[in-house]
Amino acid sequence: MFDALKASALDCTGCRLATCGRTQVVFGGGPVPADVMAVGEAPGFGEDESGVAFCADAGEVLDTHLPVAGLTRAEVYVTNTAKCHPPNNREPYLDEAKACVERWLVQEVALVQPKAILALGTVASQALTGLKISGARRQVHTFMGIPVVATRHPASTLYHGGELAKRQFRNDLVALKRLLSGAEAPYWKGEEAKRVKGRG
Numbered sequence: 001m002f003d004a005l006k007a008s009a010l011d012c013t014g015c016r017l018a019t020c021g022r023t024q025v026v027f028g029g030g031p032v033p034a035d036v037m038a039v040g041e042a043p044g045f046g047e048d049e050s051g052v053a054f055c056a057d058a059g060e061v062l063d064t065h066l067p068v069a070g071l072t073r074a075e076v077y078v079t080n081t082a083k084c085h086p087p088n089n090r091e092p093y094l095d096e097a098k099a100c101v102e103r104w105l106v107q108e109v110a111l112v113q114p115k116a117i118l119a120l121g122t123v124a125s126q127a128l129t130g131l132k133i134s135g136a137r138r139q140v141h142t143f144m145g146i147p148v149v150a151t152r153h154p155a156s157t158l159y160h161g162g163e164l165a166k167r168q169f170r171n172d173l174v175a176l177k178r179l180l181s182g183a184e185a186p187y188w189k190g191e192e193a194k195r196v197k198g199r200g
Contacts, residue, residue: 082096109146
């Protein structure tokens with residue numbers, strides 16, 4: 001089932017990104033099923049060249065920090081909201097992300113059957129929770145009935161947010177660990193976590 005889905009995605013022409021100079025469709029990868037599914041925004045230059053999601057600097061950050069949640073990269077299914085590299089490394093537009101979610105991501109979720117989803121960055125957060133990352137953090141959302149923890153994109157800890165971004169990223173991974181362990185809310189130390197209306 002997974003191999004057939006991936007093969008179908010590699011020929012996708014479902015949005016304008018198919019004609020904007022992508023090298024290839026970058027489908028998700030990792031164990032199927034998996035307890036955790038990490039969803040980023042869109043492939044960067046390195047991912048577009050290699051065909052592997054989160055293989056560049058942001059991937060290294062993710063790999064380094066996953067142990068905070070009690071996980072390794074080998075245990076996590078990693079994918080992106082949009083499967084094609086947008087031109088000039090921009091974020092995917094909302095309609096592009098929506099097209100990819102409806103056509104591919106919902107099928108990935110159904111096959112991977114995660115116990116929790118980690119939404120990385122604003123594009124993934126909006127696609128899975130309906131909220132930008134500033135409004136989505138510190139809450140547990142649901143997508144297709146699965147708990148979603150939204151956090152900053154790993155790249156933001158390198159280029160934009162400094163120590164605050166790193167601290168928030170780690171705090172969200174700790175919250176994910178608590179969620180997976182079956183602990184009761186709040187999952188954020190010193191912060192209230194609440195369940196909100198799910199999407200999908």
